[in-house]
Amino acid sequence: MELDKMDENDWKYHGEGNKSLVVSHVQFSRVLRLLKYPAEDSENPPQTVEQAFRQIQNIVDFSSNVMSSLLGDKFIHSGEVVKLPLEFVRQLSIKVQHQRPAWRCDKVMDIYSGCALCLPNLTSPVLHQPTHTPPLCIEIKPKCGFLPSSKHVSKDIKTKVCRFCMHQHYKVANGKWKRPSLYCPLDLFSGNRQRMHFAIRHLIEEPQNNFKIFKGGQCIYSSKEVSDDSMDLNCLLHHLRPYFLYGNNRINSHMTSKAVLNDFITVLVNALLSGGDGEVVTDSRGEGRSFCEASLFNKERIRPGSQGLPSDSVLFRILQTQMLDTLDVEGLYPLYRRVEQHLQDFPKERTRLQMEGPYNEAFLEKLQKCPTEDDGSVEYAVAKVHQYRVAMTAKDCSIMVALVPGSEEEEDDEGIPTQRRLRDFLSSRPPALSYSVSILDLDPKPFDSIPSQLRLDQKIVSCYLRTGGALPKVSLPPHAGIFTAAEREDCTLLFHPM
Numbered sequence: 001m002e003l004d005k006m007d008e009n010d011w012k013y014h015g016e017g018n019k020s021l022v023v024s025h026v027q028f029s030r031v032l033r034l035l036k037y038p039a040e041d042s043e044n045p046p047q048t049v050e051q052a053f054r055q056i057q058n059i060v061d062f063s064s065n066v067m068s069s070l071l072g073d074k075f076i077h078s079g080e081v082v083k084l085p086l087e088f089v090r091q092l093s094i095k096v097q098h099q100r101p102a103w104r105c106d107k108v109m110d111i112y113s114g115c116a117l118c119l120p121n122l123t124s125p126v127l128h129q130p131t132h133t134p135p136l137c138i139e140i141k142p143k144c145g146f147l148p149s150s151k152h153v154s155k156d157i158k159t160k161v162c163r164f165c166m167h168q169h170y171k172v173a174n175g176k177w178k179r180p181s182l183y184c185p186l187d188l189f190s191g192n193r194q195r196m197h198f199a200i201r202h203l204i205e206e207p208q209n210n211f212k213i214f215k216g217g218q219c220i221y222s223s224k225e226v227s228d229d230s231m232d233l234n235c236l237l238h239h240l241r242p243y244f245l246y247g248n249n250r251i252n253s254h255m256t257s258k259a260v261l262n263d264f265i266t267v268l269v270n271a272l273l274s275g276g277d278g279e280v281v282t283d284s285r286g287e288g289r290s291f292c293e294a295s296l297f298n299k300e301r302i303r304p305g306s307q308g309l310p311s312d313s314v315l316f317r318i319l320q321t322q323m324l325d326t327l328d329v330e331g332l333y334p335l336y337r338r339v340e341q342h343l344q345d346f347p348k349e350r351t352r353l354q355m356e357g358p359y360n361e362a363f364l365e366k367l368q369k370c371p372t373e374d375d376g377s378v379e380y381a382v383a384k385v386h387q388y389r390v391a392m393t394a395k396d397c398s399i400m401v402a403l404v405p406g407s408e409e410e411e412d413d414e415g416i417p418t419q420r421r422l423r424d425f426l427s428s429r430p431p432a433l434s435y436s437v438s439i440l441d442l443d444p445k446p447f448d449s450i451p452s453q454l455r456l457d458q459k460i461v462s463c464y465l466r467t468g469g470a471l472p473k474v475s476l477p478p479h480a481g482i483f484t485a486a487e488r489e490d491c492t493l494l495f496h497p498m
């Protein structure tokens with residue numbers, strides 16, 4: 001990529017979150033992630049070029065020096081900061097504007113600094129061998145996978161119903177989403193295949209901002225708008241079918257929709273549990289803390305067998321990092337206040353305590369060497385705050401699973417199709433799809449955001465208690481003709497046992 005010869009026509013809108021907007025290159029497997037600002041700041045840049053550059057460099061450092069050590073560097077692509085011509089950025093901003101979802105337009109793309117993060121495009125991985133069917137990439141934002149056990153938790157409900165499930169009530173009540181999602185992160189993080197299947201089914205049913213599917217780099221399935229009435233599941237099935245035709249099905253092209261979805265979810269569960277030969281760790285969330293009372297999964301249906309995640313799987317690593325939040329925001333807040341007071345008294349300490357970075361090894365050491373007991377020191381409080389911020393990042397990151405079909409030209413040394421291809425073609429087992437797993441969106445969460453996180457926590461809990469945990473019936477997701485009422489009761493009716 002030649003930075004002095006940038007042409008907006010080589011880039012297209014790819015997606016965005018709350019803090020950044022992403023464009024992808026039309027030819028190469030690269031994306032540019034640009035900062036966003038509140039629309040009211042659009043006339044005056046809210047920070048200088050140097051500050052914007054530092055903000056993005058902080059993201060790179062936090063990802064490569066801190067999160068990658070906790071999550072495993074095999075999952076992480078930290079990217080690099082690039083300085084783009086301002087005219088290119090302005091033209092790009094005009095070009096992508098009409099493709100942006102209306103509900104994200106309360107923020108505008110940064111057109112002043114010219115700084116961006118350049119990353120590999122995880123939705124169109126570079127292939128060693130060409131395939132007729134393009135890679136399928138599934139993005140999951142799993143959110144928090146455990147119930148807090150901190151003694152500082154003031155409302156019992158927080159130890160029974162997970163934050164995501166409670167938050168759904170608040171989001172629907174406030175119009176962020178029209179319908180609630182019945183996905184429960186505790187099922188996804190359980191390591192139990194039945195529960196994971198159940199969780200993914202609900203992500204498909206109501207993706208919100210937690211689930212997207214890309215084919216050949218194009219988003220083919222997501223919640224486009226707040227008011228989106230129904231996801232076209234049939235259209236999704238049409239896209240998925242070619243990846244899951246095998247054995248006799250491949251010959252007569254017949255496969256039921258349920259079988260296609262079932263195979264798709266099975267492959268996804270396999271990828272999420274993969275990661276080498278790591279031992280399976282019994283549920284690290286502790287006795288009684290691994291089930292959310294709001295999940296519709298029927299516990300009695302669990303077949304004996306695997307419970308817990310392989311220790312080198314992506315889900316295990318994310319969960320362990322999330323669990324660095326040992327105090328819950330309620331227990332953390334007094335420590336935040338201690339640090340805040342200290343910084344007011346000694347402003348120069350902000351640098352020594354690395355409140356805004358640099359995110360280097362010393363920062364990682366600070367949070368890893370935190371004493372177990374509170375000795376009243378500011379060092380203890382800072383270490384807990386740093387741990388909490390890292391946990392917040394892990395609670396808000398996304399997983400990208402890339403599924404790559406075997407190459408059609410795959411041959412052994414003598415030019416004969418490999419045994420595996422032949423076996424897949426003839427057998428009644430799903431064809432081998434190779435997969436790779438990455439984690440994205442590993443930005444540091446600002447120290448100053450802790451008070452608003454406490455306020456949001458309080459609002460979510462009181463909204464849930466006010467409604468008694470009951471969701472309005474009319475707002476339940478439609479099932480696009482695929483999920484029947486009986487299937488809602490029992491996931492095993494829809495999805496075959498594995």
Ligand SMILES: O=P(O)(O)O[C@@H]1[C@@H](OP(=O)(O)O)[C@H](OP(=O)(O)O)[C@H](O)[C@H](OP(=O)(O)O)[C@H]1OP(=O)(O)O
Nearest residue numbers: 017018019167209392393395396443445449453456
């Ligand atoms: O607080 P939460 O759990 O609602 O998470 C926010 C996300 O909302 P979600 O519930 O996932 O829809 C929110 O996502 P959306 O804008 O809703 O897509 C952001 O990821 C936000 O992070 P940041 O402030 O942009 O760094 C996230 O904020 P924090 O991670 O800073 O709390």
Ligand SMILES: Nc1ncnc2c1ncn2[C@@H]1O[C@H](COP(=O)(O)OP(=O)(O)OP(=O)(O)O)[C@@H](O)[C@H]1O
Nearest residue numbers: 015016017018019020022031119120121122123441
């Ligand atoms: N390296 C990448 N390759 C492909 N797509 C990406 C990449 N990074 C981000 N994206 C896409 O862009 C979207 C927005 O990116 P990202 O989640 O990093 O934004 P954000 O503003 O930080 O999100 P949040 O709302 O969580 O703060 C992602 O959901 C994903 O679909």
